[in-house]
Amino acid sequence: MDSGPSARPIDSLVWSSSPIPQTDSLAAPLPNLARSDSLSPAVQHILVSSHKASTRKIYRSKWKHFACWASGQGIDPLVAPIHNILEFLSTFFHEDASTSTIRVQLVTISNFHVGEGGPTVMSHRLCRAFMKGTFHLHPPIQDPVFP
Numbered sequence: 001m002d003s004g005p006s007a008r009p010i011d012s013l014v015w016s017s018s019p020i021p022q023t024d025s026l027a028a029p030l031p032n033l034a035r036s037d038s039l040s041p042a043v044q045h046i047l048v049s050s051h052k053a054s055t056r057k058i059y060r061s062k063w064k065h066f067a068c069w070a071s072g073q074g075i076d077p078l079v080a081p082i083h084n085i086l087e088f089l090s091t092f093f094h095e096d097a098s099t100s101t102i103r104v105q106l107v108t109i110s111n112f113h114v115g116e117g118g119p120t121v122m123s124h125r126l127c128r129a130f131m132k133g134t135f136h137l138h139p140p141i142q143d144p145v146f147p
Helices: 041-048 053-072 082-094 099-112 125-137
Strands: none
Touching: 053 082, 053 099, 082 099, 082 125, 099 125
């Protein structure tokens, strides 16, 4: 029995099996690092496996939430402009979500967003400033430290 990387299809790892993004689907496409026509399925499998199964499951759920929201706005989630992504994230902020929760949403979007060849969503200056603002406006609650 072959136990090499090509023995297990990529879609069994929770991502869509197609290396080409499917913009008409809410299914999570392959993450950016594994999305390339020049990568073999075996290499894509290894790259997708850089995330644990539990992380892939969380990303798939978070991606579906963003994709549904974007589709409802008439926006292709794979190429959503930064200002739309920030509007989506602001809904969590206004629902008093923690900075950590908002960051998970942003990391998920950044992981799948195709962009335009510029910085990733996560490293975009507006997204960095947005996250800094959420931290300042809703700082994490810390338990008191007793001597």
